[in-house]
Amino acid sequence: MSGMKQSILEKAVHKRNNMDHQCEKCGGSTTYSIVMGTYTCNSCGYVEKDNYGRIKDLLEKYPGLSRIEIASVLHISLRDLNEFFENDMLVNPKNSLLG
Numbered sequence: 001m002s003g004m005k006q007s008i009l010e011k012a013v014h015k016r017n018n019m020d021h022q023c024e025k026c027g028g029s030t031t032y033s034i035v036m037g038t039y040t041c042n043s044c045g046y047v048e049k050d051n052y053g054r055i056k057d058l059l060e061k062y063p064g065l066s067r068i069e070i071a072s073v074l075h076i077s078l079r080d081l082n083e084f085f086e087n088d089m090l091v092n093p094k095n096s097l098l099g
């Protein structure tokens, strides 16, 4: 095993570049927005959110949530969640709650 670990950002870029995500409604090809964390179907227009998009959405609705609360609401592991914050992709006003 190599110690090389892809960051979530790198994975997201990789995913976007490969365009391998299919629309869950019609199976059409999708376009990924790294800014929004969404896949938009090129055929039917259905918008699907990845973890980044879901966290971003949740924080917009409930800006006071701690990381533990976000992780439990969205069923994302804290380890995965922390990567988003460590890469400065997301900012949580209550970061200090979890040292």
Ligand SMILES: [Zn+2]
Pocket: 023, 024, 025, 026, 027, 028, 041, 042, 043, 044, 045, 046
């Ligand atoms: Zn579709």
